[in-house]
Amino acid sequence: MFKWRENYSCNIEEIDKQHKKLLEIGSELSSLIRTRDVDHYDEIIQLLDELKKYTIYHFQTEEELMEKYGYVGLADHKKVHQNFIDKIKEVDIKDIDENQKGVTMDILVFIADWIEKHILKVDHMYKDFLNEKGVY
Numbered sequence: 171m172f173k174w175r176e177n178y179s180c181n182i183e184e185i186d187k188q189h190k191k192l193l194e195i196g197s198e199l200s201s202l203i204r205t206r207d208v209d210h211y212d213e214i215i216q217l218l219d220e221l222k223k224y225t226i227y228h229f230q231t232e233e234e235l236m237e238k239y240g241y242v243g244l245a246d247h248k249k250v251h252q253n254f255i256d257k258i259k260e261v262d263i264k265d266i267d268e269n270q271k272g273v274t275m276d277i278l279v280f281i282a283d284w285i286e287k288h289i290l291k292v293d294h295m296y297k298d299f300l301n302e303k304g305v306y
């Protein structure tokens with residue numbers, strides 16, 4: 171989970187950097203909940219918050235790039251981003267307090283799976299387009 175793979179690359183330096191950072195935050199969260207019998211509630215909440223904020227920042231970067239170069243798939247890509255933001259905003263802090271490991275693990279599996287599929291299927295759709303515009 172949350173491991174960078176070369177085939178994730180969009181061949182755009184800033185985007186790859188941001189994807190790596192997202193995976194890093196996810197990876198920190200997953201090692202936190204693997205630590206046994208210690209209450210990590212505050213750290214989990216803080217990292218989840220960081221993940222949400224960084225995700226929003228990353229989506230903005232992508233959307234601005236697509237907009238700048240007139241990418242036709244922008245509206246659809248934006249919808250997919252918004253959908254994900256809505257989902258991670260729904261995460262209930264109360265649930266995490268009551269069942270830290272179970273809930274956080276479920277969230278992490280969902281996020282890891284989403285990031286992988288999104289990079290490979292959706293982000294990769296703008297890759298060639300932006301590369302051809304000279305964006306690397």
Ligand SMILES: [Fe+2]
Binds near residue numbers: 189228232289293
């Ligand atoms: Fe992305």
Ligand SMILES: [Fe+2]
Binds near residue numbers: 247
């Ligand atoms: Fe994206």
